[in-house]
Amino acid sequence: MTNTLSTPTVRDVLTRLHGAADADERAPHRAIPAGADAQELADLMADIYMPISARGGELLYSLIRAARPETVVEFGTSYGISTLYLAAAVADNGVGHVYGTEMSATKLAAAQDVLAEAGLADHVTILHGDARSTLDAVPGPIGLVLLDGWKDLCLPVLRSLEPRLTPGALVVADDTTMATMAEYLDYVRTPGNGYVSVDFPVEDGMEISCRA
Template sequence: MAGPTSPGSRAARALGDPRAVPDRTWVRALTGRSREEIDGWLLECDAALATERAIRAAHRRGGRESYAQFRAPFDLYAIVRALAPEVVVETGVSSGVSSAHLLLALRMNRSGHLISIDLPTHQAGRHLARGESMVSLPPGRRSGWAIPAGLRRGWDLRIGPSQERLPEAASEVGSIGVFLHDDLHTPEHLAFELRTIRPRLRPGSVVLADNTVWTGRSFDEFARSLGVRVRRRRRSDLVGLRVP
């Protein structure tokens, strides 16, 4: 059970996003690792509160009081700690909540690197206007603007449409240990990204997709083609699978 003292809860409070309390059952299903191991990695997040507070403070400075786009940063952290992948790829960066936690986990692993792809949109005026997307960049900011500077070392951020950047990145790497889709949420685009990374997946790779309420059956069909179950985080539309 997740409660106010369960592993990862302190980190979620420091980040300022109650949705971020990790789903340890989900992480377990995706990694096959024990509850004790997973709790150990989540406790590392609770010990890194300065990082979470820095991300939250950066959001506030950027005019986003309660902004945290990716709802499972600590789950992501534990998955990367568990798998110790050489290469992690994500599409969709915005302020960089997911990227920051992937980078933090890779740093703790002391190996592996992150390729992030983002085609940012920019906030029109000084303040976020009504109806304007929260994922847009505040004036003068770049993708990943809320990531603490010390975490960015070695980060491979590629700006441009994933329709171009993802095939390039996939052709450069031997394999992808963890992939996160969090950019353009359409059925066609998710299917394209899954098709693109598929030859780079290996047994045990974890593939995640957020906001699947907008992507039709693309993830389900991908899972079926691999012969695996889709694992849903709580009752949300953030899903994942483990390659057999």
């Protein structure tokens, strides 16, 4: 069975990007002004990776291989690290397409470059702009969603996608240890909202929710 993650090209790209992200994590970052909106934050942080962890990426790859979704949505592409895991999975399934969204033009261009370098660009469309509007054009049914953008927007983005979620769709939220994810977690953990939700112990926390 094919596993694109283990091919030298994709493995080398991911190793380089995770290494750069680790170095970025240790570097001092500029202060973020209070009251900045989502686009201002995206522009201010255009040089910061903010990636998913390698273990989180492997989890996403496994979920997509198992679920075989036709449409995968990613909120918050950044430099494309998580996108590589998503794209590798749909490529290996032989079915599906990834729709990402990114507000930073700098990050969008960088993500497109790494996807092309890894030979996975044909499996991904990255939409430029605010996910609350760009994702309106993504066709359903949506089988898997990764929420890894601005944390205060995760719940509004999920709510906007809900009418297009297929029964049994998986919704994965990253960085769930952050205080700003509290409202999102309360929503997906409330049974009346239609999810069965489990906390998964990877770096910075992940919540895996099934649209029941």
